[in-house]
Amino acid sequence: MKLKSIELVISAMSKTQYPHDELPEVAFVGRSNVGKSSAINTLLNRRSLARVSQNPGKTRTINFYKINEEFYFVDLPGYGYAKTAKTERQHWGTVMQEYFENSQDLRHIFLLLDIRHEPKEDDILMYKYAVHYNIPVTIIATKSDKISRGAFQKTFSMMRKKLDYHGEKILPISSLKKTGKDEIWNHIVNIFEQDGYNITVE
Template identity: 60%
Template sequence: MKIRSSEIVMSAINKSQYPEEGIPEIALVGRSNVGKSSTVNTLLNRRNFARTSQTPGKTRTINFYLINNEFYFVDLPGYGYAKIAKSEKEKWGKIMERYLEDRDELCAIFLLVDIRHEPTADDKMMYDWIKHFGYNCVVIATKADKISRGQYQKHISIIRKKLQLEKDEKVIPLSSLKKTGVEEVWNEIIKQYEEQGYEITVD
């Protein structure tokens, strides 16, 4: 996938702030510190394009990244940070639900989990939420350089079992350090857009 341009065009909280051009979107979601910003930077082959929050769990906006003037990556707020107050968790839930409940432009959601660890109850809840709202789900298993390739299938099996993935739902190991899995993730992104009737330029 050739990246000709990428820019952040909006950090939104309310529905009135979402882009309105009708451009298709794929959202990325995962626990705080799972590596969402690193994943975005790796896929776009840019350093520090998506910046991590200095304090985990504090980012409470939905960030829209316009790629090649054709489609959006949507970076959803991280969840699962233990020190967040209950009131903050409720705000996060409302922001997320507002976006997911009727966003026609949203084609699929990529759920990020750490390949080294069994998915948490929060990860399972997020997966169930994705399915409840009727979206396709692809799992990106981040930090794949932290284990050997020989261990991939063992850890993928644990992820599949814990999340109770459907047979046709993919788990893609990704390493921001070694660039493992980048092409496979891009192939899946393009596939998800095409399945929703969008044509994405790939050269």
């Protein structure tokens, strides 16, 4: 994917702030500290476009990154941080529900899981949440450099079983070694093409 332009258009707090230019969106979601911001930065060839939070669980906004003036990466707030207050968790749920119910352009969700650990209850609920809203989901397994490639399939089978995940792919990525991003980009382009969008890839 040739990245000609990347712009943080808005950090939205409510549906009134969502972009309304009818460009397709893919959203990224995962637990706090799963490596979501690092994965987005790796995909976009940037070091700090998506900021890695020093205060897990504090991100409240939905960040819309416009790519090549053609589509959006949507960075959703992280979830599952143990020290987050109940009111903050409720706010997170409200923000997510509003986005899922009101975005007219969301085409796909990438659910990020740490390749070293079993999906937790919050991950299972997040997956069920997306399924409830009939939004296609693909799993991205972060920190793939932390286990051997020979262990990938066993780990992926565990993730599928734990989530009852029937998606076609689980895509590993390592932000440290910069591996896996081409496969994820190919998948993103295929998603858009299947929905009738012509995305510039070169």
